[in-house]
Amino acid sequence: MNLNLYVWRQKGPNAPGKLEQLQAKNISPDMSFLEMLDEVNEDLVRNGKEPIAFDHDCREGICGTCSQVINGIPHGPQERTTVCQLHMRKFKDGDSIYIEPWRAKAFPLIKDLIVDRSALDRIIQAGGYTSCHTGGVPDGNAILIPKPDADTAMDAAECIGCGACVAACPNGSAMLFTSAKVSQLASLPQGRAEAAQRVCVMTEAMLNEGFGNCSNHYECQAACPKGIKVSFIAKLNREFLKAQIK
Amino acid sequence: MAPASNGCTCSCLKVFANPVAKKMLMAITGIGLVAFLFVHLIGNLSLYAGPGGINAYGQTLHSLPPVVWAFRAGLILLLVVHIWLGIKVTLENQAARPTPYAQRTYLKVTLASRTMIWTGAIIGVILVYHILHFTVQMICPETAANTLKDTLGRPDVYTMVVSSFRKIGISLVYLVWMGAVALHVSHGVHSSLQTMGLAGEQTLPLWTRLALCVAAFVFIAYTSIPATILAGIVK
Numbered sequence: 001m002n003l004n005l006y007v008w009r010q011k012g013p014n015a016p017g018k019l020e021q022l023q024a025k026n027i028s029p030d031m032s033f034l035e036m037l038d039e040v041n042e043d044l045v046r047n048g049k050e051p052i053a054f055d056h057d058c059r060e061g062i063c064g065t066c067s068q069v070i071n072g073i074p075h076g077p078q079e080r081t082t083v084c085q086l087h088m089r090k091f092k093d094g095d096s097i098y099i100e101p102w103r104a105k106a107f108p109l110i111k112d113l114i115v116d117r118s119a120l121d122r123i124i125q126a127g128g129y130t131s132c133h134t135g136g137v138p139d140g141n142a143i144l145i146p147k148p149d150a151d152t153a154m155d156a157a158e159c160i161g162c163g164a165c166v167a168a169c170p171n172g173s174a175m176l177f178t179s180a181k182v183s184q185l186a187s188l189p190q191g192r193a194e195a196a197q198r199v200c201v202m203t204e205a206m207l208n209e210g211f212g213n214c215s216n217h218y219e220c221q222a223a224c225p226k227g228i229k230v231s232f233i234a235k236l237n238r239e240f241l242k243a244q245i246k
Numbered sequence: 247m248a249p250a251s252n253g254c255t256c257s258c259l260k261v262f263a264n265p266v267a268k269k270m271l272m273a274i275t276g277i278g279l280v281a282f283l284f285v286h287l288i289g290n291l292s293l294y295a296g297p298g299g300i301n302a303y304g305q306t307l308h309s310l311p312p313v314v315w316a317f318r319a320g321l322i323l324l325l326v327v328h329i330w331l332g333i334k335v336t337l338e339n340q341a342a343r344p345t346p347y348a349q350r351t352y353l354k355v356t357l358a359s360r361t362m363i364w365t366g367a368i369i370g371v372i373l374v375y376h377i378l379h380f381t382v383q384m385i386c387p388e389t390a391a392n393t394l395k396d397t398l399g400r401p402d403v404y405t406m407v408v409s410s411f412r413k414i415g416i417s418l419v420y421l422v423w424m425g426a427v428a429l430h431v432s433h434g435v436h437s438s439l440q441t442m443g444l445a446g447e448q449t450l451p452l453w454t455r456l457a458l459c460v461a462a463f464v465f466i467a468y469t470s471i472p473a474t475i476l477a478g479i480v481k
Binding site: 006008231 | 260261263264265266267268269270335338339341342343344345346347348349350351352353354355356359360362433436437440441442443444445446447450
């Protein structure tokens with residue numbers, strides 16, 4: 001396959017950026033999207049040019065590091081798939097592909113397609129945990145958890161923190177990300193103790209990081225590679241109401 | 247957990263800066279305004295009972311100034327909070343993405359959800375026109391109900407409405423207005439329920455359909471009046 005790429009190139013956080021047209025030649029349909037970029041980079045290096053800087057780590061779809069908006073969709077056109085798990089067979093020979101970084105004020109651009117997503121870490125640091133005391137290891141079955149609650153918590157825990165929800169949201173809101181963690185912990189007895197505080201401090205952190213407000217476009221759910229549902233946002237809203245009337 | 251020993255860390259003052267609190271205030275004021283649409287409609291539909299119906303309704307309403315003014319005060323409060331938050335939230339959302347995408351493909355957003363601020367602006371501007379038209383009665387002074395009386399000596403609201411809507415331009419303004427209201431409500435209703443935490447995986451699709459039904463009902467019910475007048479059914 002031969003492809004016509006338009007890739008966002010920007011030397012640094014304050015440097016001007018632009019879409020650069022590049023050719024991807026002799027690409028196998030069995031390659032992943034990142035492998036295709038590796039090939040393009042090999043070509044660029046061979047020609048003495050600067051390779052495209054992009055984030056990647058596990059390449060197994062579980063680390064949430066790869067972060068590219070492909071043809072206007074975070075993680076590209078395949079549903080519930082990260083960029084690393086997207087294969088070139090999803091594209092046709094001769095296609096034009098636009099590749100851009102996550103765009104949000106809270107995600108400052110570092111270089112080319114790499115953005116700094118520490119803002120999500122700081123939301124977690126604000127309250128996305130349970131306070132544990134050291135001591136003996138508690139018995140695994142000492143606290144009974146109903147199966148539906150455990151399932152809800154597990155569904156919410158699927159979030160890999162990639163930031164696609166923020167990239168997809170027309171408002172640059174991090175509600176889906178935050179709601180996943182709030183819902184996961186609020187569904188479990190271990191997390192309930194601090195549920196009221198958690199929802200307040202995490203949503204405040206969201207505001208302080210410069211994320212936008214959720215206005216229920218539900219674009220986040222459609223873009224999430226892990227299928228996190230907007231029903232978790234409703235759960236966060238319920239937790240917030242409960243915290244106010246506590 | 248480090249930030250506070252117990253309870254919520256949001257103080258009463260800080261709570262309204264919280265993104266979720268802002269959403270909830272938008273939702274509550276929005277639901278209040280949708281409820282008003284239905285109350286207002288009862289009065290409108292009394293037009294179909296002929297001059298006796300709507301003129302009696304108008305007279306009853308104006309014989310109760312404390313009730314009318316209490317209602318107006320409540321409405322103004324709802325509107326001020328809703329408009330203020332709408333503008334604030336839109337500005338914050340625009341600031342959250344300073345660099346736009348060169349290429350953008352939307353998967354889920356609707357025309358209604360993307361244009362809330364604009365349909366809101368249209369609703370606001372035509373609301374001023376509507377108040378000047380039927381409350382202050384400046385737009386068509388020759389048929390103002392304040393001066394025109396019916397055979398029983400009541401303000402002739404019926405003639406004012408019918409003669410106004412016979413003018414196609416005025417009917418068109420109200421048609422555009424109701425189009426904007428319907429679009430706004432078609433997103434607002436299900437969005438409010440989600441924001442108030444009243445939605446789940448099963449209920450959200452139901453609320454989305456409910457919102458469409460409410461929007462369609464409001465549009466048809468309200469625009470039926472200029473439509474039937476223009477068609478000559480209501481004379």
